[in-house]
Amino acid sequence: MSAGWVAGAVRAKALVGRCPGAVGAREIARGPTLDDALRRLATTPYARYARTAAGLPQAQRAVAATVLWHLRVLAGWLPPGGARLLVPLAAGFEIANVVARLPAPEGRRAEAPEPYRLGALETAWRSLERAGTPAELRAALTASPWGDPGGDTPWALLTGMRMAAARRTAVAVPSARRWAQGRALLLAARELFVHHRSLPEPVRRDAARLLGTRAPAAASYQEFREHLPPATGWVLADVDEPGELWRAEARWWRTVQSDGAAMLREGRYGPRVVVGAVAVLTVDAWRVRAALESAARSGRPGEAFDALV
Template structure:
């Protein structure tokens, strides 16, 4: 085992051990105001970016920025080429940057883009795009691939499905999560939003879910046609309105699987992937906890389902 993987594994476990976990998130969620929640957040590793936050969106973005910073730190401890393992797992930050690019001009509060460093796929090209058509052209020339149309919805949906495809191909321990994410995305777009997937997005979905599921005419058919590797995420969710429960199940599964990778793995990629999973769930849970504090210490259903 290369020394870089040993160092990266030790660093990964150290990062996980410092985070608040379920108990810490519950404490934040129980605070009666956002200010109280932020004061408790200041005792955690999220304090670095959260100190200047004055409202809920700023605080939640600070939590996400902290997660990204820790992934970048972790990537720096891996052996040459090891950071490539983390690039698909950090794809959500590049997608968030593109969402902000597409909203520029319609919002006055567009935040500074996430700084991806070695974890970027194509951000430097995408950042130069001024129109949706230019964003599409930039995506088509990169591993993201052509999303099939240049509407903001098609661009973002294409990136989200491409992220699942790329994760499944290049991060074997995360393939099951990628398939579950593809099932959720397809179900939400087809049967909640009532949209047809652009051809490239449908092809990516078929790679992960088989050809029959994305072509289903109803949610019931879709559920029944999913392969076992993806059907788990929708188990017990009999109608599209219950997809929030499937979302919570996805996060619980990522947490359980990530924790198992941390415990069972030795020095190597599996432990690193497990750490990224647990850190990602922790950030998701803390963002939900801050929302609870902003609502007067009343957790929402999704937070309760995960905590």
């Protein structure tokens, strides 16, 4: 194993060791107010970007920005070419940048936040940033590793990017394929059976690569479950109807956490340790963001937060 991978793995473990974890998230969630939660947040690594947060959206974005900063630092410790492993794992930040550029729903006009600074972890952001219309965004995506989303409506653009992120992760990060399949499954199930929207053809093709051809073409939720590959059935175990998909999502997060922690415990220095660290860092941020929302609701945790911690 190269010195670069050893250094990256050591750095990755150090970053994970500073996470608040489930116990810290519980303390943040108990509030009892958002101000109390922000004071607790200031004692964690998330303080770097959270110092100036004035409300819940800003605080949650600060948590996400901290994770991105950690991934960029981690990428800098990896050997030449190693950062490519992290690019698909950081795809959600590029998606969030696109979300901020899309037309806002009526009645929800707000100033767009500063884009996340992706550095070496960008896929095509510099091209996407120059796009002035949804049609130009679609063209830029089509010419990039994201691929054609199948439409230029806000929904089609984002659904296409989210499914493409799962596809890219499964191909480029073999140790994260299980998570990518789970994410694709949840996205497809929610679009098909909660929102009752047909998947654009490119999205259906990406879903088929991860879930087989039969599940994405299913006419009912039950049929969807029956046609899933055995390796993905765990996501929807005991989730008998689409209205309970939040339970499946909580299970997905728990699985990413447990798988990532297991990779960190393997004791070898290499890509799997780094991927495991990214998983644990990402789950910790998700948990802290949910904890902040609970504090903003006077310390009343939501069901998904309770299911995870």
